[in-house]
Amino acid sequence: MRHLSLTVTLVLLSILAVAGGSAAAPPAPAPAPCVCSVSAYDVPDDGGGAIAVSWELATTTISPAVTRFEVLRYAAGEEPASIGEAPPRDSGFVDADADHGRTYQYIVRTHTIDGFVDSVPSDAAIATAQWFAHGRVSSLIAVILVCGSIIFFIVRAKAGTELFIRKIPGLDAVDDAVGRATEMGRPVLYVPGIETVSEVGTLAALTILGHVAKKVAQHGTPLLVPTADPIVMTTAQEIVKQAYAEVGQSDRFDPSSVFYLTYDQFGYTAGVDGIMVRERPEAVFLLGYFAAESLILAETAHEIGAIQISGTKETSQLPFFVAACDYTLIGEEIFAASSYLSHEPVMLGSLKGQDLIKIGIVYLVVGLVILASIGYAIAPDGTSALSGALETVKQWMAGS
Amino acid sequence: MGSMGTIIGTWLAGFLTLAILSFLYKDNPFYKLAEHLYVGVSAGYWLIYVVFFDVKPMLIDTFMNETGFEKWIILIPGALGLIMLSRWFPKIAWLSRWPIAFTVGIGAGLGITANLQGYVLPQVTATLLPVTGFTVTDLSNIVLVIGVVTTLMYFYFSKPHKGVLGAGARIGIVFIMISFGASFGYTLMARISLLIGRLHFLFHDLLHILD
The missing domain is CATH 2.60.40.10 (Immunoglobulins)
Incomplete structure (x- = not known):
């Protein structure tokens, strides 16, 4: 018995010694995070x-x-x-x-x-530059398709093929507005937006300006074209001068009728508003690129009782024009109107080429959505080849 | 208490704000003064801005500091800019058409790629929405696809809007007008916040009526 208790005591002492030794020893160093x-x-x-x-x-x-x-x-x-x-x-x-x-x-x-x-x-x-971004193959193919279809129709138009473009409803109003201004003996005010000449909306507005200027020159109606950009002013002067020349009224062209106000958005707006209330034009054209000033201009034109014909591709401003103006060219209608009026093969071909792409997109969207929906009807978990094809096309378009 | 300059500036801004707002009643000499001041000052401001933020850093400084190709390539836009001034001389005014043609061509060319990559492809991708069942999301997908397709039909100019195309275009214009209505309301709210900002200036900074 005594031997047993001695053994137990020794074991306990050994355990305590080991435990005590562990507590007293320094901690093991943590690995350096490198x-x-x-x-x-x-x-x-x-x-x-x-x-x-x-x-x-x-x-x-x-x-x-x-x-x-x-x-x-x-x-x-x-x-x-x-x-x-x-x-x-x-x-x-x-x-x-x-x-x-x-x-x-x-x-x-x-x-x-x-x-x-x-x-x-x-x-x-x-660091080196690569000639080709593999994630943008879809963009390259889209550019080739769009440019190819546009070039195809331009070539056809230049070859003399008659390309049909439906009439834009707002265009009839252009002639009516100029005629009314002539009858009333009041000027026509043409506002080509606030952007530079590299903006496509401004380009379309300048094309329509050529048509308006011809009508104005034929009737001897005063024309006012305030601009917000010096190059737009220069281009507009050339276009109006050319229009007067085409109808044999070169001597009646007044270069000061196309003038520069300021590039500042609201400075320009204040200036055009002032012109509206003082010159009291009978017809006001608001065509081109517009931003927050769109409603201010349209409302002032409404206040003076002018016919307002507006158009822009800016979807955020179109609601204001639709609400406040007599006629509005919605989005791409402004480009179609300029093509319709100019009858230029390049512009007609461009519009027809874009139409072809639009129809292609309609068929692509409708076809893929119907096929994928059938695929989900067959396999609701999306494992069918039809629904997989839609996802593949989406990923390819997104460049991933 | 602000400095005399701040006080004068605040009163001047308050006067010009009221002068511009007086246009809501009718055209008057105060509005004319504010309008002419605004147009003149902003035209002058943009002239200085273009000289010191475009012409000097991008043309003059680049030519003076760069070497090799970067130095000499800058002469092309510089020359095009100078050619624009030919409009002052009637005999050679036609030269100004070159820089205009260059600007227009660059704008149109860049626009094609940018619009296809930035708008067309993402929108087509976002419209490829299948019907997977009978949920609200599926209904939303159907409405979205119909909306995009019929809107594209409205903007199709190669055929008269008759028959199927005409019916689609009529549905498309309904979608367009609904989106315009939503956009109108959204933008109106933003404009009201601008008005509140201006009224806050008048009643807080100028008149000290509001805290």
Whole structure:
């Protein structure tokens, strides 16, 4: 019995000694959270000037001690310099400021609450430009289809083929408005929007201006064209001058009837409003690019009792024109109107080409939606080939 | 208490705001003054802006600081800009058509790619919505597809709007008008917030009636 108690005591003492020894020993050092490998490579499908840097942590889990990563870059003969930072959860960084064709290496500095550890340098990487962005094949094909169909119809129009375009309802009102202004002995005010000449809406407005100017020249009605851009003013002067010449009224063309106000949006609006209430035009044309000033101009024209013919491709402004004006050319109607009036083969062909694309889109959408819906009817979980085809087309169009 | 400059500026802004708003009653000398001031000052401002933010940094500084290709390529837009000034001389005024043609061509060319990539393809992709059952989402998908297709039919100009095309176009214009109504209301709310901002200036900054 005594022997047994001695044995137990010795065992207990041994356990206590081992336990006590464990508590007293220093903690094992945690593995330093450093980056074990850094890779750098040229960003694909871009215009150059960008290198992607990615890294992996040496530890299997991201240590909570990591506060941030710092990316350092150097070229031959240079000291590494910081170019950016990434949060602790990230494992990649894009250097968008790399010089084209220059060789760089990267170091990732892991910052912890105790300090920092540098990785070994990455392999050399060079930022280069690619000729082709593989994710934009859909855009390329769309451009080829659109341009191809437009060129096809332009060639046909130039060859003398009669291309039919339906009449735009608002266009009849153009002649009526000019006629009424002539009868009343009051001027016609033509506002070609607030954008530059590179805006397609402005281009369409300037084409219609040519038609209006011809009518005005024929009737001897005064014309006022305030512009917000110097190049639009120059172009408008050329168009109006040409229109007067075409109807044999060159001597009646007044260059000062097409004038510049200001490029400032609301400065221009205030100026045009002032012209409206003082000159009291009988017909007001608001065609081109408009923004927040659209309703201000349309309301003022309404207040003076003028016929208002408006048109823009800006969908956010069309509701105001529709509400306040007598006639509105909605969106693409402004381009169709300019094609209809000009009878230029290029413009007619362009419109017909776009029509072909529109019909193509209608068939594509209706066809794919019906097929995919049948696919879902067959396999509601979306595993059928028909529904899969729709998703494939969507991904291809999105460039992914 | 603000400086004298701030006080004068606030009173001037308040006067000009009221002068512009007086147009709601009728055209009057105060509106004329504010209008002419606005047009003149803004025209002058844009001249300075174009000189110091376009011509100087993009043309003069680039030519002075760059080397090689970047230095000499800048001469092309510079020359086109100078050619625009030929309009002052009637005998060679026709030269100004070149930079205009260049600007128009660049705008149209860039517009095709930008619109196809930025508008057409994303919209077609977003319209490819199948009917997967009998839910509200499916009903929404059907309405969306019909709306897009009939709206495209409205903007088809190669045939008269008769028969199936005419029926589709009539449905399309209904969709267009509904979207205009929604857009009208949305934008009106934004404009009212602008009015509130201006009234706040008058009653808070100028008259100190509001806290």
